[in-house]
Amino acid sequence: MLRLLSPHAALSITHDSEKTLVISDLHIGWEMSLMEEGVHVPSQTGKLIERLRGIISSEKPDNLLILGDIKHAVAKIETEEWRDVPMFFDEVTRMVPKVQVVPGNHDGDIEALLPEDVTLLPPRGITIGDFGLFHGHTWPFLEMLSCRTLIIGHVHPVITFRDPIGFRITRQIWVKAPCNSGMLARAMLRGHGLRVRRDESPDEALSRLNIHIAVGNLIIMPSFNDFLGGQAVNTYGLVRQERFKGFIGPVLRSGSIAFENAEIYLLDGAYLGSLGRLREIMRAKANQS
Numbered sequence: 001m002l003r004l005l006s007p008h009a010a011l012s013i014t015h016d017s018e019k020t021l022v023i024s025d026l027h028i029g030w031e032m033s034l035m036e037e038g039v040h041v042p043s044q045t046g047k048l049i050e051r052l053r054g055i056i057s058s059e060k061p062d063n064l065l066i067l068g069d070i071k072h073a074v075a076k077i078e079t080e081e082w083r084d085v086p087m088f089f090d091e092v093t094r095m096v097p098k099v100q101v102v103p104g105n106h107d108g109d110i111e112a113l114l115p116e117d118v119t120l121l122p123p124r125g126i127t128i129g130d131f132g133l134f135h136g137h138t139w140p141f142l143e144m145l146s147c148r149t150l151i152i153g154h155v156h157p158v159i160t161f162r163d164p165i166g167f168r169i170t171r172q173i174w175v176k177a178p179c180n181s182g183m184l185a186r187a188m189l190r191g192h193g194l195r196v197r198r199d200e201s202p203d204e205a206l207s208r209l210n211i212h213i214a215v216g217n218l219i220i221m222p223s224f225n226d227f228l229g230g231q232a233v234n235t236y237g238l239v240r241q242e243r244f245k246g247f248i249g250p251v252l253r254s255g256s257i258a259f260e261n262a263e264i265y266l267l268d269g270a271y272l273g274s275l276g277r278l279r280e281i282m283r284a285k286a287n288q289s
């Protein structure tokens with residue numbers, strides 16, 4: 001069973017009487033990269049820890065799963081990260097019995113920063129019951145095609161619009177999109193370097209591997225660090241913007257995700273409508289002005 005923990009960028013999955021709290025995209029050390037731009041923002045790590053403490057004390061999960069991008073610097077470890085990442089895990093491992101990390105694209109060398117009691121999972125993710133969870137910058141395990149729902153982070157989805165005065169409003173969102181399982185299966189088989197014979201369907205190729213396709217939708221999590229920038233899904237869409245093409249990850253790029261029919265929710269749970277409808281509103285406005 002999955003629950004969105006509004007108003008937080010967090011969800012919980014209960015499976016076999018174990019409750020897992022899931023968050024994504026902490027980007028610890030992000031303030032340092034702003035500093036290089038000349039903007040001085042004090043470390044936000046303490047705030048992230050306190051917010052997480054609040055959620056954990058009310059939800060009482062057995063397990064905390066962090067879906068990638070713990071830290072901000074991609075390949076190296078910044079000075080501030082050497083301090084803040086261990087501090088974060090030091091606090092967090094005292095709040096919850098088990099902590100697991102799926103590495104994201106920003107988590108190069110993350111092992112060096114993780115205490116021993118934190119489990120580092122493979123970048124291809126983890127399956128919990130009917131849910132397949134991975135960061136989103138790389139293909140997940142092929143076996144996850146048999147999960148009903150895939151859950152990723154990575155893109156920090158937001159919605160943005162202008163009010164009548166012209167002020168820009170940006171809010172973090174949840175995206176729940178239908179997924180064409182056949183198309184995704186074909187793309188994933190290719191991504192894993194497996195050939196589908198011309199005379200067989202992806203279903204047949206996968207059933208030879210004992211995998212039965214069940215995937216029906218994809219959830220994109222908002223970033224737990226609410227200070228970060230995000231991708232405005234209603235103005236540019238997720239895949240269309242050229243400079244994000246490489247970034248967006250193979251699953252979103254596969255053409256199998258029906259973004260136009262995606263359901264968009266604010267963090268407080270309010271349903272805003274389908275992404276297609278929200279985009280239409282944007283386009284109509286643009287034509288007016």
Ligand SMILES: [Mn+2]
Pocket residue numbers: 068069104105106135137153154155
């Ligand atoms: Mn990422």
